[in-house]
Structure formats: structure tokens, C-alpha cells
Amino acid sequence: MSNDFLKDFEGIVDSGSRDEFLLRQLDPAAIPSHIAIIMDGNGRWAARRSLPRVAGHRAGAESVRATVEAAARLGIRYLTLYAFSTENWKRPRLEVEALMALLIEFIRKEVATLKENNIRFQTIGRDERLDSVVMREIDRARRETAACTGLQLNVALNYSGRCEIVEACRRLVTEALVRNQNPEDITEHDIERNLFTAGLPDPDLLIRTSGEMRVSNFLLWQIAYSEIYVTEKLWPDFRRADLFEAIIDFQKRDRRYGDIKPAKTEPLVANMK
Ligand code: FPP
Numbered sequence: 001m002s003n004d005f006l007k008d009f010e011g012i013v014d015s016g017s018r019d020e021f022l023l024r025q026l027d028p029a030a031i032p033s034h035i036a037i038i039m040d041g042n043g044r045w046a047a048r049r050s051l052p053r054v055a056g057h058r059a060g061a062e063s064v065r066a067t068v069e070a071a072a073r074l075g076i077r078y079l080t081l082y083a084f085s086t087e088n089w090k091r092p093r094l095e096v097e098a099l100m101a102l103l104i105e106f107i108r109k110e111v112a113t114l115k116e117n118n119i120r121f122q123t124i125g126r127d128e129r130l131d132s133v134v135m136r137e138i139d140r141a142r143r144e145t146a147a148c149t150g151l152q153l154n155v156a157l158n159y160s161g162r163c164e165i166v167e168a169c170r171r172l173v174t175e176a177l178v179r180n181q182n183p184e185d186i187t188e189h190d191i192e193r194n195l196f197t198a199g200l201p202d203p204d205l206l207i208r209t210s211g212e213m214r215v216s217n218f219l220l221w222q223i224a225y226s227e228i229y230v231t232e233k234l235w236p237d238f239r240r241a242d243l244f245e246a247i248i249d250f251q252k253r254d255r256r257y258g259d260i261k262p263a264k265t266e267p268l269v270a271n272m273k
Pocket of ligand 1 (some may be wrong): 088
């Protein structure tokens, strides 16, 4: 066992397995600090098995559990999962209710494990429209894990990137009027501190499952410089090996943030004699 991750996954990852092979390729010095995931493909997973869509969401909750555990073991600081968008209210009532019930079940089952593993539970999104049982469970999970200092798990619930930016603007305008502030003085930092993600670093890596090349109104401001990784895997099939693969791919990227950096392997001027 050559890197520390193999120790962190001891007893979980079998010797000679694909998980172990992938773990060996991870560079511990370049682990992304914040990973965001658009969990997509639950419905298709269910349809391929002639099951109701809700069965796909239930299987997807197992992927959430596996991904949170792997992220915590890897020492990732923030994991943000897109669980329910403001647009998802348009789905049939029974599907919406099933998604909320799964969230409640997840919290009830997992909150003790989250706490034991020093994982802090948070949500991002608007509380309005969420029913009182969901809110009660969310508040309990937030409270019980408030002192945890390891991975922070952010569940995006009733979330919309555009609404988040509109609300930030409203707050800024109100603030500016009260303080008689010059609009020129408003900075990017002012917007950031009014987002649900205030205080969190932007995601380094955005993963989307099920092969769709869209960002679907997720963290629109925050993903300005995120690396995007799309896998064909449907979310209910996503497991720790898929997370490792995404991070290995991320670690090969050359992040330039609009700057220029010559690739290390290419000479600046070719064939000079
Ligand atoms: C997208 O698949 C998935 C969702 C809208 C919900 C994600 C929810 C879970 C994984 C369940 C539990 C969540 C937590 C945090 C415990 P889709 O239904 O749009 O799939 P499709 O595009 O194949 O129809």
C-alpha cells in the first residue's frame, strides 16, 4: 500500500480491485477541495429495469451514501449534491413526495453516521414550499452536525442558480439604498457573500452523470472556473470508483483561470536549431 488513501480505505477496498488500482493513481496533493454533483439518470435507470421512477431515486440514495463516504475518506472539504431543483416541483405530485420522503429517510438513517464521521450536513436553496416534516429533519441534521469539522455535505434542495443570483441582487440593492451606496462600489465579493454558498470556495470540479452536457441552473455563479466532468454512468450506478475516476481526470487538467501557461511538455518554439 503506497499512498495514504490506501490506508484510509483499508478494509473497504479489496486488494487487487479496480478501486485499489484507481486509488493508487490519485495524487493526494491535488485533491479538489469542493466537488459538486448533478445527480442525473435515476428515471432512465428505473425505466431500463421496467421499474417506477421512484425505484431509481431510491437506488440513487444509495449512491449518495457511497459517494459521501468516499468523499469524506479522501479528505474532500465540500461536497454539494443537486437533489431537488425549483423546476422539479413540476414533476408528478407522487414523485415529488417520494423524493422528499427519501430525503427524510436518508437523514433519519444517516445523521448518526454523519456525526460519527465528522461530516457536517447543510442545505442550500429556498426553505419556502418545503413541508414542515422535511424542514424539521433538515434542521435537526444541521444542528446535530453543526460542530463537525470534516467534510461538509451540502444538499441543494429547492435550488435554482438564477433565483439565487436574483435574490443576492435584491439584497444588495436594498443594502445599497439603505447605505446610500454608489453602484460602482458593488464587487464580486458582495454578490458571493449573498449567495447560499457564502463562505464556501467555488467548486473545483463539477460532475454530471448520465451523459447530459448541461449545467441545469446549478451553481451558475460558482462554477465560473470549475472543471466539468460528464460520465455516461446513470446516478444509481455511480460508486466510489466513478468518483476516483472523475478526480483522476480532474488531476490531469491544466487550470489556467484565463491566464496563459505553456504546457510543460511542449517547447515554446518548435524545431529551433
Ligand atoms: C435526477 O434524475 C435526479 C433527481 C431529480 C433527484 C436526485 C435525488 C436522489 C438521488 C434521491 C435522494 C437524495 C438524497 C440527498 C438522499 P431524473 O429523475 O431526472 O432522471 P432521468 O433524467 O433519467 O429521468
